[in-house]
Amino acid sequence: MSDKLILYGMDISPPVRACKLTLRALKLDYEYKEMDLLAGDHFKDEFLKKNPQHTVPLLEDNGALIWDSHAIVCYLVDKYAKSDELYPRDLVLRARVDQRLFFDASILFMSLRNVSIPFFLRHVSLVPKEKVDNIKDAYGHLEKFLGDNPYLTGSQLTIADFCCGATASSLAAVLDLDEKKYPKVAAWLERLSKLPHYEEDNLRGTKKYINLLKPVLNLE
Ligand SMILES: N[C@@H](CCC(=O)N[C@@H](CS)C(=O)NCC(=O)O)C(=O)O
Structure with missing residues (x-):
């Protein structure tokens, strides 16, 4: 400790x-x-x-x-950690988690940051179509990654779920999740919401973020 x-x-x-x-x-x-x-x-x-x-x-x-x-x-x-479940030591399993982490860092979170930073720094509220499309693509990738699994890399909850989940739940600041188009993403976020203290650790901040951005953004 x-x-x-x-x-x-x-x-x-x-x-x-x-x-x-x-x-x-x-x-x-x-x-x-x-x-x-x-x-x-x-x-x-x-x-x-x-x-x-x-x-x-x-x-x-x-x-x-x-x-x-x-x-x-x-x-x-x-x-x-006392076990390696959240971030496996097995190299293939770890590479799968890493891929989702790098996806969050380079694609998923960037689709949001590329909208939020221009607003926070320069009050740019117009979101061009290509940036809206980036958010749609991000939802689509998550839907495919999930496949028939409960979590992003399979049957085990990992840090990839924490990183991608925190970002994905915030994308609604720009574009609400279309549950019919992305049912697996919707079910996964619902599953994560059952984690202990998830409301306190993620949802409270997510709601603040959405309330700050959503009302002022205009999508092209
Ligand atoms: N890839 C970084 C992104 C961190 C990031 O962009 N954080 C934002 C807040 S959500 C920030 O600190 N922005 C201030 C800045 O970039 O100057 C991470 O995952 O930690």
């Missing part, structure tokens, strides 16, 4: 919520340092010294600084 874990974050952030879900699953105590990105907390010198990329989440573990939610969740499981 670590002496001191600190998570710097903001609840509306999907990657921060993915870390909270992982910390919860591992039953780890941590200090949560709430940042106000809208007020520019992440550009203050003391934070930039810790994370020059000025993003949340940032994890501090006895002085070690780790950022990018995907690096954080892998680290947490590798260091603190």
